[in-house]
Amino acid sequence: MSAPADKQAVTRYPVDPLIRERWSPRAFADRPVDRETLGSLLEAARWAASCNNEQPWIFIVARKEDGPAFERILRCLVPGNQAWAQSAPVLMVSLARTTFASNGQPNRHALHDVGAATAQLTLQATALGLAVHPMAGIDRDCIRAEFALPDDVEPVAGIAVGWPGDPETLPERLREREKAPRERKSLDAMVLGGW
Numbered sequence: 001m002s003a004p005a006d007k008q009a010v011t012r013y014p015v016d017p018l019i020r021e022r023w024s025p026r027a028f029a030d031r032p033v034d035r036e037t038l039g040s041l042l043e044a045a046r047w048a049a050s051c052n053n054e055q056p057w058i059f060i061v062a063r064k065e066d067g068p069a070f071e072r073i074l075r076c077l078v079p080g081n082q083a084w085a086q087s088a089p090v091l092m093v094s095l096a097r098t099t100f101a102s103n104g105q106p107n108r109h110a111l112h113d114v115g116a117a118t119a120q121l122t123l124q125a126t127a128l129g130l131a132v133h134p135m136a137g138i139d140r141d142c143i144r145a146e147f148a149l150p151d152d153v154e155p156v157a158g159i160a161v162g163w164p165g166d167p168e169t170l171p172e173r174l175r176e177r178e179k180a181p182r183e184r185k186s187l188d189a190m191v192l193g194g195w
């Protein structure tokens with residue numbers, strides 16, 4: 001774990017250091033992520049809870065040094081995300097299978113469960129000193145066409161993974177965002193009923 005002090009979550013109640021240190025940077029170091037390490041991230045995702053143990057998540061994974069798959073994901077990101085995500089050594093896209101395998105009925109919880117698996121992947125990455133940045137800014141039609149997705153498989157999010165980098169390497173506008181304070185609504189704003 002290695003979040004800069006001014007990026008760590010400021011909490012009213014104690015939380016595990018993993019939670020405190022996770023954040024979504026845009027600057028990545030020019031350093032690859034080996035397969036063994038990526039395996040740990042994917043294993044963490046694999047063991048997420050899911051509705052009916054359906055495990056509706058699928059991850060397209062591409063390391064920069066492994067050739068064209070990385071470029072295929074990169075060109076399906078919106079330009080604003082391409083600008084910084086191109087420097088990440090690993091790009092992923094999370095997918096959701098939106099129907100239950102057993103009966104073909106819609107799985108209303110598929111997106112929830114892909115998010116849960118991604119959260120586990122992210123915390124495992126944080127534990128290993130890696131940074132993860134999720135991206136809604138993807139061209140879903142591009143992903144669907146590029147990877148020939150069946151109708152019941154939905155692109156959910158892009159995910160940039162890498163070792164934390166130097167914010168000074170970012171273009172000015174992004175550098176400012178990289179250094180901006182992290183903010184959250186209050187606990188009171190998200191809890192009904194008290195505890």
Ligand SMILES: Cc1cc2nc3c(=O)[nH]c(=O)nc-3n(C[C@H](O)[C@H](O)[C@H](O)COP(=O)(O)O)c2cc1C
Nearest residue numbers: 022023024025026081133134135136137138157182
């Ligand atoms: C589902 C999802 C989609 C996101 N999409 C983008 C995106 O397209 N581009 C981007 O720069 N950040 C994106 N983010 C990052 C959020 O802006 C970030 O998580 C939020 O501002 C809180 O900051 P933190 O992750 O550092 O705590 C996304 C995050 C999530 C969870």
